[in-house]
Amino acid sequence: MEIKVVKTDSPKAKPTDETKLGFGHVFTDHMFVMNYDTGEGWHDARIVPYGEISLSPAAMCLHYGQEIFEGLKAYRTADGTVQLFRPDENFKRMNTSAERMVIPQIDEEFMLKALKQLISMEKDWVPHTDGASLYIRPFIFATDPYVGVRPADHYLFIIILSPSGAYYSTGLNPVKIYVEQNYVRAVRGGTGFAKTAANYAISLKGQAEAHDQDYEQVLWLDGVEQKYVEEVGSMNIFFVIDGEVITPQLTGSVLPGITRKSSIEICRKRGYKVTERRISIQEIADAYDAGKLDEVFGTGTAAVISPVGHLKWGDKIMTINDNKIGPISQMLYDTMTGIQWGKIPDEFGWIVKID
Numbered sequence: 001m002e003i004k005v006v007k008t009d010s011p012k013a014k015p016t017d018e019t020k021l022g023f024g025h026v027f028t029d030h031m032f033v034m035n036y037d038t039g040e041g042w043h044d045a046r047i048v049p050y051g052e053i054s055l056s057p058a059a060m061c062l063h064y065g066q067e068i069f070e071g072l073k074a075y076r077t078a079d080g081t082v083q084l085f086r087p088d089e090n091f092k093r094m095n096t097s098a099e100r101m102v103i104p105q106i107d108e109e110f111m112l113k114a115l116k117q118l119i120s121m122e123k124d125w126v127p128h129t130d131g132a133s134l135y136i137r138p139f140i141f142a143t144d145p146y147v148g149v150r151p152a153d154h155y156l157f158i159i160i161l162s163p164s165g166a167y168y169s170t171g172l173n174p175v176k177i178y179v180e181q182n183y184v185r186a187v188r189g190g191t192g193f194a195k196t197a198a199n200y201a202i203s204l205k206g207q208a209e210a211h212d213q214d215y216e217q218v219l220w221l222d223g224v225e226q227k228y229v230e231e232v233g234s235m236n237i238f239f240v241i242d243g244e245v246i247t248p249q250l251t252g253s254v255l256p257g258i259t260r261k262s263s264i265e266i267c268r269k270r271g272y273k274v275t276e277r278r279i280s281i282q283e284i285a286d287a288y289d290a291g292k293l294d295e296v297f298g299t300g301t302a303a304v305i306s307p308v309g310h311l312k313w314g315d316k317i318m319t320i321n322d323n324k325i326g327p328i329s330q331m332l333y334d335t336m337t338g339i340q341w342g343k344i345p346d347e348f349g350w351i352v353k354i355d
């Protein structure tokens, strides 16, 4: 499929202070758009000026949430090269999410080509400042003007780009996390593994209550017994107990994070024992009491590697590694960001450069 290009005639001023970008507030000059209609498939791929879209108030996505999205980043290296980190994994996961949400499949190879063309046009928007990058948000949503419940026949696929800094305002400083005991994020057979808006909407109430108690995020437990740790919502979670790296296994209710997968691969290559298994919050509390809970950290595209300094479960407050980043979290952060920003060799073959 050909990609039509319409350039903006009113480019925006670029942010002057990249240290103050925050996350997801600023958007570039252009976006990628493509339509789907049953019978015709995906068509009319185009790169157009970033701008508002018009949608029927009856558009099905607004009523029943048939939507999926992805998140990845473009990084600028010291020599000015702009590069992506495992973008093929994002489009692959997008198709897994699409399958669950009855959204038509995309051509992963074509999407990578389209993304590279878009980033190439927007290269000047990729931040130059250490720790800042261009966050990429591809998403698909149902547009049929119809208020009955059924899979839609018409969709829009859009990619928008946002020069961004750290996701958490704390940067690499440890975050405070609260174990959610009232609400659940996902259940067996549900959509927990899919990157769909509903998984995030359902998390807001718990997150708001956590914020009220001065905690950044919540740690979700399984939706059946509320015993086993699952994920944080904006990131997957890892525990280091007595030198062993443990992360909840992918049961269908946990997002298969690309940073999660990469962290496991890095740790294994560095000789750490990594186990993916069910782990209960009680086991974590017991390890803490026995002085064996060495580190806790989250992994995510937006969150990168986020050490957890405080973990609150009911009345119990666990202070991890003296509220400081631990050696494995630091190693992962240095390796991951080193590869992403081209500071160290890409020994895994994860980088895709933009021409």
Ligand code: COI
Pocket: 070, 071, 072, 233, 234, 235, 300, 301, 302, 303
């Ligand atoms: C990402 O890490 O890219 C995500 O999509 C998570 C979101 C909460 C920002």
